[in-house]
Amino acid sequence: MDKTTLTERDICTKYITPAIVDSGWDLHTQIREEVYFTAGRIIVQGKKISRGEAKRADYILYHKPGVPIAVIEAKDNKHSLGAGMQQAIAYGETLDVPFTYSSNGDAFLEHDRTATSGAVENEISLDAFPSPEELWKRFCVSKGFSQEEDAVVSQTYYADSSGKAPRYYQQIAINRTVESIAKGENRILLVMATGTGKTYTAFQIIWRLWKARVKKRILFLADRNILVDQTRVNDFKPFESAMTKITKRQIDKSYEIYLCLYQAVTGTEEESNIYKQFSPDFFDLIVVDECHRGSAAEDSAWREILSYFKSAAQIGMTATPKETEDVSNIDYFGAPLYTYSLKQGIEDGFLAPYKVVRIDMDKDLEGWRPAKGKLDKRGELVEDRIYNQRDFDRVLVLEKRTELVAKKISEFLKLTNRYDKTIIFCEDIDHAERLRQALVNENADLVKENSKYIMRITGDELEGKRELDNFIDPESRHPVVVTTSKLLSTGVDAQTCKLIVLDQRIQSMTLFKQIIGRGTRIREDYDKLFFTIMDFKKATELFADPDFDGEPVQIYEPKGDEPPVPPYVAPEGEGDDEGVPFSESPLPPDSVPHRKVKYVIDDVEVRVLKERVQYYGNDGKLITESLKDYSRKSITKEYTSLDTFLSAWSGADKKSAVIEEPEKHGVMLDALAEEVGRDLDPFDLICHVAWGQAPLTRQERANNVRKRDYFGKYGERAAVVLEAMLDKYADEGIEHIEDINVLQVYPLTRIGTPMEIVSAFGGREQFMAALKELEAQLYVA
Secondary structure, eight states: OOGGGSOHHHHIIIIIHHHHHHTTOOTTTTEEEEEEOSOOOEEEETTEEEEOOOOEEEEEEEEETTEEEEEEEEOOTTSOTTTTHHHHHHHHHHHTOSEEEEESSSEEEEEETTOTTSOSEEEEEGGGOOOHHHHHHHHHHHHTOOHHHHHHHTOOOOOOTTOOOOOHHHHHHHHHHHHHHHTTOOEEEEEEOTTSOHHHHHHHHHHHHHHTTSOOSEEEEESSHHHHHHHHHTTTGGGGGGEEEOOTTOOOTTOSEEEEEGGGTOOSSGGGOGGGGSOTTSOSEEEETTGGGTTTBTTSHHHHHHHHTTTSEEEEEESSOOBOSSBBHHHHHOSOSEEEOHHHHHHHTSSOOEEEEEOOBHHHHHOBOOOTTOBOTTSOBOOSSOBOTTTBTTTEEEHHHHHHHHHHHHHHHHHSOTTSEEEEEOSSHHHHHHHHHHHHHHTHHHHHHOGGGEEEOOTTOHHHHHTHHHHHOTTOOOOOEEEESSTTSSSOOOTTEEEEEEOSOOOOHHHHHHHHGGGOOOBGGGTBSOEEEEESSSGGGGGGSTTOOOOOSEEEOOOTTSOSSOOSOOOSSSOOOTTOOOOOOSSOGGGOOOOSSOEEEOSOOOOBOOOOEEEEOTTSOEEOSOHHHHHHHHHHHHSSSHHHHHHHHHHOSSHHHHHHHHHHTTOOHHHHHHHHOTTBOHHHHHHHHHHOOOOOBHHHHHHHHHHTTGGGGSOHHHHHHHHHHHHHHHHHOGGGTSSGGGGGSTTGGGTOOHHHHHHTTTSHHHHHHHHHHHHHHHTOO
């Protein structure tokens, strides 16, 4: 058999897999083939939503399930032995595995990231591939594991009949933590973006250490009751009778896994600190969830608990490590052992991307100064000074501003889906209540059907808090729209939230990231693939902060009466938004106090100022030029000349592959078509925008084919089929006629069955050849 004629899959089946199995690897428990380890970035272009290409390893080899140790990249025999090595190394670094291999079926090229054997890269014959024991031993030597540490690191994951398994980044966080604990490390910080499964990660860490009996009594600390309850009934459920939640300040020392709200065991009085009923060495592992919110400060209650149980290993988990002059996670826990950022989560397709709608009010930007002797709604004299965005809803209320915010939110929902779950973040409880009232008036029809359509969920109000579970439950329709101030900013698993509204001035990057995290979860079964942030108080300016790591796919700033739903296109250039005066408050940004009783003004008109539309490019940077200019640069970076593009186009088996290439590099063809011409073929769109070629519409291209009497050489029935294909091209584009499945859709179905149509050409091969020739005729110069 000539190896060079075999496909890559044949090479795997006939040479690579047998070589691995023969060296002692278990085909069913240690070898996985064609493993997709990312989901593919979600690409949002107007109303078109698609996924980018997911990353796939040809082979991943495991010491035990969940503990990957090697990656193999396979190539067919036309390639050299090391042709797949660079890709294998990249995958190995992403997956945090120590050994990577490339093979074309002749032998293996090994890259040893541990460098324990001297040379980093070695060629290995097919019959000398390392056994599982050999690779694990080399890995353990590189890490310096003792026999006892090896036993801990080799402890199996929890697995049940559901088949749920950790994603690759969770595996890295779990494995690195278990390794560090086995080596005696006692302070560990894990940074994982909201929505990436921190609690599930914590569960697997605790499970493996608990089962290995190196940690026998474990405390899981959180600062929100809902976080503790969600953890207990969901991810931690397998602990069953070994687990308890500390409630009513009651201590029972007969359990092994303790879940606790830190407020339940601490207090200002010494007798309130019931955690001291445990001896300082009672717990040997403490996991602190959302550790940025308390344990970072030296004088915080959490820090006090951690200091008391100082002999225990302590793991801090957060999406947003807090680092200020006075507060530091890193100072206490050390540098993060592993970081999985929002940006990486979006890139991998595990977190939802988002659009941004920015709406600026004239009074927010220009400020408002009361006339001399101005009385508010209650008859109180309003202090004579300039009020602006920093003051509104904290010091002074403009009722018409509140009404306009409610109107814009309602307008957005009416243009998209009025039953999309929505969280609105307000300055305080009073603001949340006033905005709730304004929203009720804007949506009276749906409130009449169900009074829980709009609700306020804040810490002071039991009725709203009772509805929190219903709001976050994907199966529950009501409530739909909720106003809040702080309660929903962190930890609440609102998986189907599609709209986040910011009418709160946010100065903290930590808080901003946590709020954005309310929308990042993906639920494809509920059509939740991206979400929208509507910003009324310039909070999204924090996107420009270098500490922010997950850029939006689009930023839209509607003009006065324009709808708040982003259009497909960006305008020509940045727009003119300069010269708008911004009256500075006499107080620094963070020292504008809340008045106990706010001024309430009901007779000052507020309007939306005109602004601009902006997109974020594939590199995560703001596109500040016209969409045409941006597209031209992106296309010519991929194709250096028109000839290069024409060569790629004519040589492609399927034109859709060439069309997809610019989209992978951030060219928004749908948005571009809206601006240049919806009835243009992508071929003409690209040639026109990038190289100034005169475009033809799809209909003009179809008519040119008819003028050449191209169908004359075919039989009558075959000509009818090709005419129908041409009509379909003119209506929908080249992608819709390239596949033989086109025979199963209208108008081809009215001509005959797929079998009958193909037979009119003399068979499948002849039909596909005719289709290719039709494509060639469409693009004759």
